[in-house]
Amino acid sequence: DExxxxxxxxxxxxxxxxxxxxxxxxxxxxxPMRIVGLSMPPEYADDIRDTQFAFEKAMSxxxxxxxxxxRDLPVxxxxxxxxxxxxxxxxxxxxxxxxFAILNTATGLKDELxxxxxxxxxxxxxxxxxxxxxxxxxxxxxLCQNRGGPTLSAAWGQLMVSGYLQDSCGVEPLEGYFFQ
Numbered sequence: 001d002e003x004x005x006x007x008x009x010x011x012x013x014x015x016x017x018x019x020x021x022x023x024x025x026x027x028x029x030x031x032p033m034r035i036v037g038l039s040m041p042p043e044y045a046d047d048i049r050d051t052q053f054a055f056e057k058a059m060s061x062x063x064x065x066x067x068x069x070x071r072d073l074p075v076x077x078x079x080x081x082x083x084x085x086x087x088x089x090x091x092x093x094x095x096x097x098x099x100f101a102i103l104n105t106a107t108g109l110k111d112e113l114x115x116x117x118x119x120x121x122x123x124x125x126x127x128x129x130x131x132x133x134x135x136x137x138x139x140x141x142x143l144c145q146n147r148g149g150p151t152l153s154a155a156w157g158q159l160m161v162s163g164y165l166q167d168s169c170g171v172e173p174l175e176g177y178f179f180q
Contacts, residue, residue, distance in 0.1 A: 033099060044106040051099040058092035064143050086119075093118070 022031070030052065034042035065084035093116050100113040117126040124131070 029096075030056055030059075036103065040106055044102055047102050048099060048106075049093050049104060054095035055092055055099065058088050058095055061088035062092065090118070 033052040033055065035046070037045055037052055040048055062085055065081050065088055065126040100115055104110060104113055114128060117123050
């Protein structure tokens with residue numbers, strides 16, 4: 001049912017003059033994986049690059065499996081597309097988890113990056129993250145960015161006279177968010 005959302009993740013948007021723009025998966029996952037891999041010591045860099053390539057390959061399979069399926073078009077989904085998409089998603093999840101496991105080992109921080117559990121009825125409970133809290137965090141972050149970031153937002157907050165004092169960005173400390 002969420003295959004239209006997957007199509008949105010892997011579609012390149014914002015291209016100008018026929019140039020291919022980066023998809024959301026590339027911007028938010030592959031590029032940070034590449035940057036982290038390049039900054040790691042050589043004994044870990046090759047393994048990180050291998051997991052990055054495995055993740056990219058899985059996302060490519062997912063793109064092909066969900067090709068032509070969009071949220072706004074009521075199209076009947078091919079019966080063979082669902083197992084292909086689920087298998088590609090699982091392959092990507094395994095690659096992403098191995099990336100996190102290598103980073104945990106490389107940094108010496110055991111289980112700092114939580115691995116994503118397999119799909120199932122208890123997946124969200126096993127993962128230990130709160131979807132509502134994440135959405136609130138992202139909304140506050142975007143609002144803060146729209147105000148010019150924490151520095152500019154604080155400057156504007158000092159100019160405004162109000163009896164309501166709070167962090168002008170409203171973003172909670174990251175320690176409280178990451179260690180929930």
